[in-house]
Amino acid sequence: MRFFYLYLLFSFVQTGYSQEQPKKHEINLNQYAIYDTDLLPASFYKKNRENLRALMGNNSVAVFFSNAIKNRSNDVDFQYHQDPNFYYLTGLREPNSILVIFKNQVEINGEKTKEILFIQPKEKSKEVWTGKRLGKLGVEMILGIETSYSNKEFNTTNLNFEQFSKVYHLPKQTDVNDNVFDKSDLYNLYLQFDSKIAPVETEKEDKTKLIQWLAKLREVKTSEELYLMRKAIDITCVAQKELMKALQPNMTEYQSEAIIEYIFKASGAEYPGFPSILGSGENSCILHYSTNRKTMLGSNLLVSDVGAEYHGYTADVTRTMPVDGHFSKEEKIIYDIVLKAQKAGIEECKAGNSFWDPNIAATSVISQELQKLGIIKSPIGVRRYFMHGTSHYLGLDVHDVGTYLPLKANSIITVEPGIYIPEGSPCDKKWWNIGVRIEDDVLITTEKPEVLSDCIPKTTAEIELMMKEIGLFSQKK
Ligand code: GLY
Ligand code: MN
Ligand code: MN
Numbered sequence: 128m129r130f131f132y133l134y135l136l137f138s139f140v141q142t143g144y145s146q147e148q149p150k151k152h153e154i155n156l157n158q159y160a161i162y163d164t165d166l167l168p169a170s171f172y173k174k175n176r177e178n179l180r181a182l183m184g185n186n187s188v189a190v191f192f193s194n195a196i197k198n199r200s201n202d203v204d205f206q207y208h209q210d211p212n213f214y215y216l217t218g219l220r221e222p223n224s225i226l227v228i229f230k231n232q233v234e235i236n237g238e239k240t241k242e243i244l245f246i247q248p249k250e251k252s253k254e255v256w257t258g259k260r261l262g263k264l265g266v267e268m269i270l271g272i273e274t275s276y277s278n279k280e281f282n283t284t285n286l287n288f289e290q291f292s293k294v295y296h297l298p299k300q301t302d303v304n305d306n307v308f309d310k311s312d313l314y315n316l317y318l319q320f321d322s323k324i325a326p327v328e329t330e331k332e333d334k335t336k337l338i339q340w341l342a343k344l345r346e347v348k349t350s351e352e353l354y355l356m357r358k359a360i361d362i363t364c365v366a367q368k369e370l371m372k373a374l375q376p377n378m379t380e381y382q383s384e385a386i387i388e389y390i391f392k393a394s395g396a397e398y399p400g401f402p403s404i405l406g407s408g409e410n411s412c413i414l415h416y417s418t419n420r421k422t423m424l425g426s427n428l429l430v431s432d433v434g435a436e437y438h439g440y441t442a443d444v445t446r447t448m449p450v451d452g453h454f455s456k457e458e459k460i461i462y463d464i465v466l467k468a469q470k471a472g473i474e475e476c477k478a479g480n481s482f483w484d485p486n487i488a489a490t491s492v493i494s495q496e497l498q499k500l501g502i503i504k505s506p507i508g509v510r511r512y513f514m515h516g517t518s519h520y521l522g523l524d525v526h527d528v529g530t531y532l533p534l535k536a537n538s539i540i541t542v543e544p545g546i547y548i549p550e551g552s553p554c555d556k557k558w559w560n561i562g563v564r565i566e567d568d569v570l571i572t573t574e575k576p577e578v579l580s581d582c583i584p585k586t587t588a589e590i591e592l593m594m595k596e597i598g599l600f601s602q603k604k
Pocket of ligand 3: 443519541543566
């Protein structure tokens with residue numbers, strides 16, 4: 128497995144967007160264990176809070192909670208991941224926090240303010256285990272939050288929610304653990320909020336508006352966000368290409384996953400944006416397969432549906448490749464239908480078009496072509512073999528939030544038609560176990576769509592050619 132030891136210090140992805148790079152903060156970030164130099168600046172998060180404030184009703188307040196810490200087993204937790212709405216409004220990556228945004232300036236604890244972030248206080252005994260915290264100073268200096276208190280002060284802070292015309296908040300998470308050693312963990316912050324909100328008349332509470340407003344705001348990306356999206360997608364492109372070059376019979380699905388995720392990590396992406404899908408042969412027909420344990424045969428197709436997450440923003444790109452480097456006649460026929468459907472879908476990615484237009488176009492191609500092949504008898508049969516949507520928004524979440532109103536410039540959607548013919552399907556056996564998905568990330572503009580992931584080979588000829596190349600992980604003769 129020599130390829131796993133190679134190129135540890137190699138930087139794989141060069142992006143050409145330096146003119147859009149956010150400015151460096153002026154304070155010493157290393158003391159906060161912040162080493163990345165291209166995190167989004169405080170001004171980005173401040174603007175997001177201002178945009179939200181502009182949508183809120185007069186004399187109202189909005190309350191957000193950070194994501195829960197998820198327990199994996201016994202005393203081990205999953206790696207922490209911030210709630211995307213919370214991150215979008217604060218840039219904070221720490222748990223056990225509450226953000227309160229006021230429409231109008233209020234006086235709290237004798238201090239006039241339009242926002243308060245309650246955070247984990249700096250505590251050496253805790254930081255030695257789980258890392259440095261920003262604390263009040265860090266939150267105010269680095270994230271540009273106007274006012275910040277320790278989460279231990281939430282309960283005693285004179286926040287009388289009855290005084291507001293509306294209290295907006297999101298539905299609470301239901302699987303939150305009580306850390307008995309922390310009286311200010313999310314579990315307890317929820318209880319404290321519940322008791323503060325109890326006297327508020329029910330018609331003043333609103334649990335739906337924030338969902339709609341955040342969807343509207345997050346759907347359209349700023350230039351800073353596009354910089355990070357391009358970076359996540361470029362990393363994913365490199366990973367897919369290296370997999371194409373390395374793929375050969377008798378490799379396992381998990382080795383292909385290792386190549387993908389090696390490139391992600393080595394290029395600075397914090398995580399995959401979702402569990403990497405490497406499904407070969409019969410597993411190519413399982414839409415969100417992530418077991419990735421099979422040894423791949425030369426006769427198999429491999430569906431590689433993966434996305435790097437870079438500073439919160441995730442890519443989502445699928446390529447389907449033949450394990451032995453050659454598409455069979457039947458595989459090529461199915462592949463070319465999916466490619467034709469994807470092309471038709473991408474052509475509909477124009478600002479002003481319905482969100483559903485790419486899906487209508489792609490589905491129509493697949494339906495007609497499968498009928499011509501006799502695989503289905505009528506248009507309705509298409510859902511048996513193409514059973515998912517064509518597009519979703521992409522951003523901080525892989526299945527990102529959005530309005531589903533006509534497509535807007537500077538939003539990103541995926542276009543990802545597929546055909547999946549599992550063994551036992553009511554058609555000629557020669558089609559069985561062929562699963563093909565092709566997925567690209569498409570930037571909507573007022574003119575032609577920009578396919579952000581088009582640096583990866585896509586036609587059968589291009590893929591076969593790339594699979595002949597020697598790459599970082601190739602063991603081919
Ligand atoms: N990777 C999941 C999806 O394409 O939606
Ligand atoms: Mn995908
Ligand atoms: Mn997708």
